[in-house]
Amino acid sequence: MTLTATKPEGKVLIKGNYAIANAAVIAGCECYFGYPITPQSEIGEFMSGKMQELKRAYVSSESELASINMVIGACSTGAKAMTSSSSCAVSLMQEALSYATAEELPVVLVSVMRGGPGLGNIYPSQGDYNQATIGGGNGDYKLIVLAPGNVQECIDLTYKAFYLAHKYKNPTMVLADGLLGQMMEPVTFGDYPYPEVDDSAWALTGAKGRGRRVIRSYAPSADDQCVFLNKLYAKYALIEEKEVMYDEYMTEDADLIVASFGSMSRNVKSAVKIAREKGLKVGAFRPITISPFPNKRLKELSCSAKKFLVTEINMGQMVRDVRLAVNGKVPVEFYGKGVGSMIDVEDLVDKIESLIEV
């Protein structure tokens, strides 16, 4: 596997990890900080060469705690900066993510899930949906989380992550999994499709010709903190209003809607196709932003559909969000497994049939 040229012409066959890394370079990422962990180490490996070649910043950090805090430092100057990691190592970033949210910094983090809990193993998994969308940082905060379903989306959503992070000054995560990170698919890169966000109003650049700027999370009084939190949550409401993305397939007349995210959704779509061929009224729903979650759309769909099936490679995480959105209107079933490759299309079809028969 050779490293791709920065902006390759036309279609190229590329691994998800390299696709993400190269997209970050094209998006203008100025700083990469990272510590290796399977199954995403290729991102840092690609960056180590490419960033130096382009005279941008790259640090092999001593730990993930250091990586994420280096990103915070770089972002505080308005730079486009990122790190990437996986599962147990993303656990170590929770404090910093909570800080970055409170400090309203455009941190970009790529998380490529592997099996958990603990060290777990390096097989694909979707076990970090909770970690990504709720997190273990302290206090009330939210990340923006984008979940690509194929390698092309790894690119598109990496672009988008930089844009949204800077537009909303909020840490933004691209949540992939080992399968997406390791697989290859033909993709096109194109140009970074978003406008540059002006950060001159807040970035730290030295207090020349202006008063000093302070980026902090410490609120000396409880009242200040409440005011801040209300502002923060107003921002989240705005993001939910403006930025929710999802993908639907044959949901219009579906009795059963199968919801999934990330690479699981490819199999789901295929299963739905097969089920449709069998005359079953099934549709597929995939949140692309898993935070904010497409609550509104799912609520709408719960008026037409008779049942939902949520399928994930975990013990049932996104299913909570679907249940909250559907709010008891129709039953929401779960079909998953702890870790490993995606559930087979055939098994999904069986499951769909069993649910429609009932």
Place this chain on the structure above:
Amino acid sequence: MTLTATKPEGKVLIKGNYAIANAAVIAGCECYFGYPITPQSEIGEFMSGKMQELKRAYVSSESELASINMVIGACSTGAKAMTSSSSCAVSLMQEALSYATAEELPVVLVSVMRGGPGLGNIYPSQGDYNQATIGGGNGDYKLIVLAPGNVQECIDLTYKAFYLAHKYKNPTMVLADGLLGQMMEPVTFGDYPYPEVDDSAWALTGAKGRGRRVIRSYAPSADDQCVFLNKLYAKYALIEEKEVMYDEYMTEDADLIVASFGSMSRNVKSAVKIAREKGLKVGAFRPITISPFPNKRLKELSCSAKKFLVTEINMGQMVRDVRLAVNGKVPVEFYGKGVGSMIDVEDLVDKIESLIEV
């Protein structure tokens, strides 16, 4: 404030933090590892003197990462061991908690919440409900989480935490807040009320006269991992069946049930009393185990009540669990504020009145 005698006679007036610490000593805690953070530093301060006096283990660790991993080490030998911390510092423990869950170790962790996100401030808050019940560790796992509502419960639930942690070999958290940690109330300690759990079947003691024992979270194959996760989740189901605790007040005929946890529930109960005096059919519900959550009971209550109000000192966290339990049967409203002292009884009464009128 003097340090209490280990097992004081009769009623004593004591701070929540000291109550927790002394209860841990009485429960037979053999090892305390900790790093200071307001508003719970008194726990470590008390322990530093008392544990040395009793010739038990105490370490002023270099960080919370170190503390929690020291606890894991001690627990792997079957010892009763604990740490205590707060909010942003608990964020740093997420990786280790995920490991400890996968390794099925009886870790006891006391978390005394302060304002967040980030450094936030040291005022009371309930902003770490998500952190405690869902967490940012990777993969699928759950902690047992006990939420005391007054200083007496700080003692009772600390006892219980040691018991449940060892009984189920699962990390167990006592989730208090700055108000509980800092306030004094008259309490009694009594004796540790639970039987000692026999850990001789799994604890690391040196492989004398038996094969070696390995405590690990690494699962070499995806299938192994799935088997393990199913076993783990069967355990969680058992814990939910056996150990759920909650407190109810006048819920039988209540049209409106106000749910809250921890120190917020004192004010809720008072507000309910006042509302009842005004002839309003209101009740109060308080989960004591917030993980596992009293889903079954709330579901039952949603058959009789017409509405729920969830009130928390955060932007709305437990409300999700209540909504999931009630599952759309009746409306679930939220009334909270980001951080600071508990919501006043008068304001709660007003809110209750407004909801019943509607």
Place this chain on the structure above:
Amino acid sequence: MSHIEIDEQRCKACYLCIDECPKKLIKVGEKVNKLGAKPVEFCDPKGECLGCAMCATRCPDMAITKVFRG
């Protein structure tokens, strides 16, 4: 003439400057400031101040805000 200026509101009454002054020209005052402390006063009737800035260098709170020499 050498002299110093003291910001009474900043003084925390640590009294480190008192020992430091080679001429012992700094004394505890009578007033209480907004910090609840009794700030020091500069008391140099004979014009002995050297302008050595020992006091200001020692003062942790920059309560001795200016020192003039000569």
Place this chain on the structure above:
Amino acid sequence: MSHIEIDEQRCKACYLCIDECPKKLIKVGEKVNKLGAKPVEFCDPKGECLGCAMCATRCPDMAITKVFRG
């Protein structure tokens, strides 16, 4: 008589032992083991082995499981 025992299934064919043996009594074998490697063989027709255990000390995989001297 001095000799060594080799566990063929453990040998990873790093061939470090070959250089180590002062008498050059270890050779690459012909068979392929379950690791897909060609393990070494002990080949001491003249009984030259010193029992020095240099090979076994060097072997990273404990494939030389026993060394006898004398």
Place this chain on the structure above:
Amino acid sequence: MEKSFIIAGFGGQGVLLAGEVLASAFMHDDKNVTWYPSYGAEMRGGTVNCQIVMSESEVSSVNKKEIDFVIALNDLSFDKFLPRLKKGGMMIANSSLVKEIKKRTDINYIFAPVTKMAAELGNVKMANILSLGVLAKASGLISVDKLTKALDTVLPPHRKNLLPKNIEALNLGFNFQPALV
């Protein structure tokens, strides 16, 4: 019946200890009681206060908006907590440090020069305990006996020698005759 108290002053005036003594006295009197300190900025300095709530049933709320009794040992505390007194509530102010101004007319005042009195007794630091004596008399909610017992519980072993003097202070406070208003 439920009553709330705030004791406030400068750091070093012993307001937290006084609060603990009061709370402990209520405990000895078989009341339910909570004690809750201000713990604000992690940095030192400024005023300190604690709130005690005594109740015959469960304490309804630890940190109340409206207070029945305030003991203000310095002027900052006086200004800060005056607005939080209930109508008809009572302000006990340390007139050694607080100006005798009555901005609110819907509450009762006792101005007692507790710092001066404590100084006369031999130790200015006993103003806190002395003011508890004033409160005991003014409120009728707690006896000097219970406060004495509480002092005995709360003082650490190596401070027990201070007990007699503090009991004197309590009594001095109890016997203080406020100027008629």
Place this chain on the structure above:
Amino acid sequence: MEKSFIIAGFGGQGVLLAGEVLASAFMHDDKNVTWYPSYGAEMRGGTVNCQIVMSESEVSSVNKKEIDFVIALNDLSFDKFLPRLKKGGMMIANSSLVKEIKKRTDINYIFAPVTKMAAELGNVKMANILSLGVLAKASGLISVDKLTKALDTVLPPHRKNLLPKNIEALNLGFNFQPALV
């Protein structure tokens, strides 16, 4: 139409690269395609494999239970993936290392001594590419032209000198005449 392929062998036999060449050839042929490697234990050794799925519409699933074509470059891979072939699927086995035993009768076999052939061509390491030639012929799903183009894309600049030899290997594989079964 959707077809799935597994290429498997020892680490060092270049199965991942062969897979990439195949996937790249499908890309140049305007097909949808995915390539997915085995990445198991973090430790080295053992067998390696990758799965390629080619489709005229979207690829339905990256990692399929049932496979259309398997290239097994060693015996471990042969044993491991034989059961995963679809009925009527095809096993292309490296008969230099794999015994010509036909346990399943519901599939087709091609036994080609690709290691030996590659050795004869000058480099045993080209067995992987050679077997792609065999596959091209046997499947009729991809042309040697597209595979050649793919080789050109996939080989890194400093390895471009290997291109001519590899093209030879492709053709040799394509022209291989399996013993009639």
Place this chain on the structure above:
Amino acid sequence: MATQVFKVPDSIIKDMTYGFCPGCDHGVAIRLVAECLDELGLKENAITATSIGCSVCLYDYLDVDSVEAPHGRALAEATGIKRARPDKFVFTYQGDGDFASIGLGESTHAALRGENITAICINNTTYGMTGGQLGPTTLLGQVTTTSPTGRNVEYYGYPIRIAEHIALCEGTAYSARVSLDSVANIRKAKQAIKKAFEYQLKGLGFSFVEILSTCPTNWHMTPQKAHDRVRDDMMKVFVPGVYKDVLQKV
């Protein structure tokens, strides 16, 4: 005419009052930093990553751009800042707990990498902000809230000599320990800080100054006694001096 020989540095925010306790040398150290920023003309080009401890409100005192790092991570954040904006002057001002306890990994690795930044570390032998617990520099025998009978080796082990540890890192250009116990030493401290800043300006690598400082509140001492302790006890264990200077063989 009298000439002004002392003033409040320009880099200090106008009319602020420190939140520190009476007699706390944090105030002196920050003033010295400000004086050096003034003298080298760095105020408008400086960015600092603040640490968690009594110094957390540095941004209320120093008139420079700043971002608040989580406890112990100031040097990771400073690394991020400097790598993103190598033309900026980047420094941290940290407590010993922040620098050498929870942050020891980040601190040492910044030095090993030779990050071209300056770190100032206040060694007051305790965690000041949280109420005087035993920290990584607490002296043997010292009573703290978590060593009520004094630091014993059995339970707590030994204090760390920070300047020596940092000097051992090859990326370190300058590592010195100074004390604020006396006016003479305060003046020396300023020279060390200035040198550290200059080394960054010269691009020599990581520069570091450990400052022995008081915490009268948590030591339960008067400011006077606290300064005596710095001199009599601390300076014996933490000997002031230059432990590394790439421009001068030490």
Place this chain on the structure above:
Amino acid sequence: MATQVFKVPDSIIKDMTYGFCPGCDHGVAIRLVAECLDELGLKENAITATSIGCSVCLYDYLDVDSVEAPHGRALAEATGIKRARPDKFVFTYQGDGDFASIGLGESTHAALRGENITAICINNTTYGMTGGQLGPTTLLGQVTTTSPTGRNVEYYGYPIRIAEHIALCEGTAYSARVSLDSVANIRKAKQAIKKAFEYQLKGLGFSFVEILSTCPTNWHMTPQKAHDRVRDDMMKVFVPGVYKDVLQKV
């Protein structure tokens, strides 16, 4: 009669095969640890906290009780074990990444506290398990997957000399660096490990051995060449020797 002068140590699990690559010295190091456990009769009283890296499966090789610590935290867990059960023999076996990169804080503080445990650290100048990235000990100029043009000071800074850092901690009883490049040095390495274990048995404090080791796979070298590199390149920068020995002035 021939006497057996070499056998597979009893502390090695029967019939296991290492998962390491051909020529990887992890295998030698673990055997040496096992031999020392045998000779000191520790197998049945030992508990180890394993680290994350190529050594993660230590529990599949060594027949002693073990708990798997998160990456970098082995010495925190070992501290917990020893404090809970001071009568047990407690040691860690870690990679240099685990010990000195992500875990540097935990490692140094265990040494500062003088925890009565032993740490063995394999220095192979890379993160082996994750595919050979640049680590804290990667030599200047060394090509890795994250230093494709070699380690340069500008981007990566300098490697850490671990044994020297640990020697600086007052709680350290013994700190040595050994090499597995030759049979003679393998024998010396064993003596060092044994001494480290004995110091723990004597209750002297923290004992530490850094072992220079190969990673042929990620160095892209034959086992032979890899051992040459240890001798020719690594031992020049990481000089073997005893850096601290409380029972002997070094």
